[in-house]
Amino acid sequence: MARLIVLFLLSLVTITMAISSSFHASQKRGLIYIPNSDFPEDDEIWVKKGSDLTWYYNYKMYPSSRYENDTALQFVPMLWGAPSSFKDTTFLENVTSQIVQGQNITHVMAFNEPDNTGETGGSNITPDDAAVYWAKQIEPLRKLGVAVGAPAVTGGYSGAAWLANFTTACNGNCTFDFIPIHWYGSFDGLSSHLGDVSAVYPGIDLWVTEFALNDATLNETEQFFQTAVSYMDQHENVTFYSYFGSFRSFTSNVGINVAMLNSYGKLTDIGSWYIGGNSTGVKPDNVTVTPSHATATATSTATYTIPPLATNLLSAAHLSSRPSLALSLGLLALQFQVMA
Ligand SMILES: *[C@@H]1O[C@H](CO)[C@@H](O)[C@H](O)[C@H]1NC(C)=O
Numbered sequence: 001m002a003r004l005i006v007l008f009l010l011s012l013v014t015i016t017m018a019i020s021s022s023f024h025a026s027q028k029r030g031l032i033y034i035p036n037s038d039f040p041e042d043d044e045i046w047v048k049k050g051s052d053l054t055w056y057y058n059y060k061m062y063p064s065s066r067y068e069n070d071t072a073l074q075f076v077p078m079l080w081g082a083p084s085s086f087k088d089t090t091f092l093e094n095v096t097s098q099i100v101q102g103q104n105i106t107h108v109m110a111f112n113e114p115d116n117t118g119e120t121g122g123s124n125i126t127p128d129d130a131a132v133y134w135a136k137q138i139e140p141l142r143k144l145g146v147a148v149g150a151p152a153v154t155g156g157y158s159g160a161a162w163l164a165n166f167t168t169a170c171n172g173n174c175t176f177d178f179i180p181i182h183w184y185g186s187f188d189g190l191s192s193h194l195g196d197v198s199a200v201y202p203g204i205d206l207w208v209t210e211f212a213l214n215d216a217t218l219n220e221t222e223q224f225f226q227t228a229v230s231y232m233d234q235h236e237n238v239t240f241y242s243y244f245g246s247f248r249s250f251t252s253n254v255g256i257n258v259a260m261l262n263s264y265g266k267l268t269d270i271g272s273w274y275i276g277g278n279s280t281g282v283k284p285d286n287v288t289v290t291p292s293h294a295t296a297t298a299t300s301t302a303t304y305t306i307p308p309l310a311t312n313l314l315s316a317a318h319l320s321s322r323p324s325l326a327l328s329l330g331l332l333a334l335q336f337q338v339m340a
Pocket residue numbers: 065066067068069
């Protein structure tokens with residue numbers, strides 16, 4: 001009962017915490033770089049003087065050209081989805097050559113939302129196949145001293161189940177150094193999810209590589225941002241995080257208010273806070289802005305699906321299916337113990 005009261009008070013605190021116009025900087029912050037040939041000028045925003053961002057990923061194995069020589073943002077390569085075959089070693093070779101050429105690559109990630117379908121941005125890989133790809137291309141990088149992230153499953157119960165099945169399929173042969181986490185939804189859901197994952201993998205670093213409160217009012221979204229980011233900055237096991245996202249509000253597929261840029265490419269409050277500045281007072285809006293330069297159309301198609309937004313799945317997961325999630329994570333804990 002006492003615990004219930006504490007939880008109730010905590011949720012009141014969460015709800016009433018005021019939005020602050022100044023916000024602290026942090027070395028944990030990274031950029032989710034969305035290929036952006038329509039508005040290349042936006043690429044400059046994240047590396048401008050004073051930005052506190054330290055790293056980025058772009059769902060690809062090689063750097064985005066604007067940042068390839070930029071030492072301010074460390075690149076984290078990702079094997080996004082299934083390679084062309086079980087024999088394919090392109091990712092391993094490409095990343096190894098980058099290291100040999102002197103690129104500062106210390107971490108890699110593998111498989112973006114493998115438990116999610118292609119239509120909603122997932123890479124839709126079976127745990128059995130992923131275990132084979134992992135042994136071929138990820139484990140050798142780990143042997144070279146690169147820290148590797150676990151498959152970046154969704155925050156829903158299918159993510160936990162997928163990771164449990166992956167662990168089984170690996171049969172003790174897949175080791176990871178950190179766990180990428182995706183979360184779309186409330187702060188309470190995020191903190192509880194982090195607690196669940198932390199309990200299963202004691203001592204492993206957590207990277208929250210996609211998160212936002214989607215499709216909410218601006219006040220709710222800003223409140224979520226400040227609460228979640230402050231929490232993760234203080235959380236001893238969250239080493240890095242990257243907010244979704246770094247796009248113009250009118251292009252958002254999770255509601256305009258999450259965006260770090262308005263339709264014209266100006267930093268919103270959240271965008272400014274994220275890179276270490278104060279409120280700008282710029283509001284996200286939904287104005288279709290046409291690129292001003294001539295070469296945009298041919299190259300503007302992204303080569304991968306923009307990250308997912310398994311909103312229905314997630315609301316189902318944290319509103320009604322928490323027991324299933326806990327169950328799946330419990331199963332995962334059991335397997336992890338057996339493995340260790
Ligand atoms: C990065 O450096 C390489 C080698 O000096 C050069 O060829 C390339 O054009 C540079 N890229 C950018 C975006 O400046």
